[in-house]
Amino acid sequence: MKICTTVQEMRQARATLGTVGFVPTMGFLHEGHLSLVRRARKENEAVIVSLFVNPIQFGSPDDLANYPRALERDIALLKEEGVACVFTPEAAEFYPQGFATQVDVGGVALELEGPSRPGHFAGVATVLTKFFNIVQPQRAYFGQKDAQQCAVVQRFVQDLNIPVEVITLPTWREDDGLAGSSRNSRLTGGERRRAPVLHQALCRARDLVQAGERRRAVLEGAMRDVLVKASLTEIDYVTVVNPETFQTQDMVPENALALLAVRLGAVRLIDNLPLG
Structure with a gap:
């Protein structure tokens, strides 16, 4: 399994792979994430997983700082699952000095989580647009737990003619019903x-x-x-x-x-x- 920390490394690694299933995550993986990886392995020649806590989708600095992280554990789990490549860039690599572009989605992004978390979906759409451009996957996998996010992704992928199939899988739950998060x-x-x-x-x-x-x-x-x-x-x-x-x-x-x-x-x- 190759670990890439820069855009250049990721592009070079992608060039050696066939069809790719992409699972974007912010890390601290749980069984829900791994179920997406397993589905991606069944449907593609290779799987790429991102581990990146995206700063521009957080409205609160404290929320960003407190988001759980376990990079070494996550990498070990993904290696066991047969992932071809893990992309774990630093924030400065993804948003260098002078970065000034965002993808602002209307429609479904204006409801519910939109007003509750101003700027959240713009941050999600921007980082995923960058990931899709760099990774060039045939398919991308998401969980139904973030249903509105899935709808936002479907919207901007269609509107911007991004050649990726967005696949949403049922929410993974603990035995007592709690959604994996x-x-x-x-x-x-x-x-x-x-x-x-x-x-x-x-x-x-x-x-x-x-x-x-x-x-x-x-x-x-x-x-x-x-x-x-x-x-x-x-x-x-x-x-x-x-x-x-x-x-x-x-x-x-x-x-x-x-x-x-x-x-x-x-x-x-x-x-x-x-x-x-």
């Missing part, structure tokens, strides 16, 4: 025990939809009740949207997507669940 490592023991309530709230909405309920207000109220009863009251949003536009409507479609963002102590968790 690097941020879970920052939860205290008590917070971790409470965290599965997010999934339970989403499942409550799914059960109601499967029973015939289509009123968004009822679904949102039911999810909020589950959270509040578990004393999760620092709620950023709880909603049901059209999964293509991420906009709400009073009567939800059969393929609606339930999403929520809740703060547990110092950690902000997001999750979602298709309701159809």
